[in-house]
Amino acid sequence: MKAEGIEGCERFLSPGKGRGVRATKHFRVGDLIFACPAYCCVLSTSERGNHCDFCFTRREGLSKCGKCKQAYYCNVECQKGDWPMHKLECSSMCSYGENWCPSETVRLVARIILKQKFQSEGTQSERLLLLKEFEAHLDKVDNEKNEMNQTDIAALHHFYSRTLDFPDNATLTELFAQVNCNGFTIEDEELSHLGSAVFPDVALMNHSCSPNVIVTYKGTVAEVRAVQEINPGEEIFNSYIDLLYPTEDRMERLESSYFFTCDCKECTTESKDKAKMEIRRKLSTPPEPEEIRKMVLYAKNVIEEFRKAKHYKTPSELLEICELSMEKMGSIFEDTNVYMLHMMYQAMGVCLYMQDWDGAMKYGEKIVEPYSVHYPPYSLNVASMYLKLGRLYLGLEKKTDGVKALKKALSIMNVVFGKDHHYIAEIKKEMDE
């Protein structure tokens, strides 16, 4: 049976963009446009024990799967609900032990293959777009990406051959490419990664760097809310990427990951680029364009170096990369420059990991205001920064500052998560304590 669409919006052919979603009624800021349960999802292995493997609820005292002792659940209902998917991994994790290491994408694809076997098309996650209709862009996949896909396919065969029958290699190649272009990561209110999922109806929305909706999660359900007024007939745009960076960087990212050139208002006017690339104001002689170009190149390299270093360097070594690079970039870039902010954000993350609360707070204080300038008015990145900072203040017994920061977080979260989200109730409780 084919599902019957979604009230308030419809699938249409967007000029120059292919299919997309448009509104059929008026939406105000904060209105829920639609909710989409995950077609398939998988909890990150690093979040096991903090969140239920089935419903992603965060709480203490979850019960372990008696067999593998790796998956955790709220109760027997969640364990039973998860079993059709968990059985793909339960015995395999027992036999491989520490050598069990498929990537999150491989784990997600295994679940999709299984679900496609027993589930007919047109689930509640596919009211506008079927998973089978996902774009794969196979013709545009370069060698590096193709190699990664083949590695994933090998891992799938390696870890799942006892529990799953696979389609042929061509079908698997297409499925991995589809998931790479259309998959979502689920994050919590502080933007910590919780897991991966596919939400077909959400994936139908096209991208804009000035989106009129934001996607948040309630457990394993994606919720799409308006962050700008939307009139009937207008296209609904989501953002696929982090909007902190200047136009050139966003374009590169969209081209390499999603294979299109963005022509949104931000990309054509580049109105925020000057502030995002702010040059130090108090220099006796302003830097030559060539010097700036070199520093931008340095910044991009150090961002990439840091991303790789995260996997094998110690926290203090990582902090040193941040500090050295900020010192170097600081000779030309203002503290509000996005490349400086990028390294400050990384440094803050390392401080949080090391439980250096004062250090984290100092970075957070420098980040939060420029973030509010660079990001759109309703932004999860800005909300989560106020939230982290507010929680740090409360932990350091700076109650007044804490409440002030949490109120700022809430003013954004009320719109993007909806006033009845459990995150909001939790934050209000923290403010009263």
Ligand SMILES: [Zn+2]
């Ligand atoms: Zn649960």
Ligand SMILES: [Zn+2]
């Ligand atoms: Zn198990």
Ligand SMILES: [Zn+2]
């Ligand atoms: Zn754009």
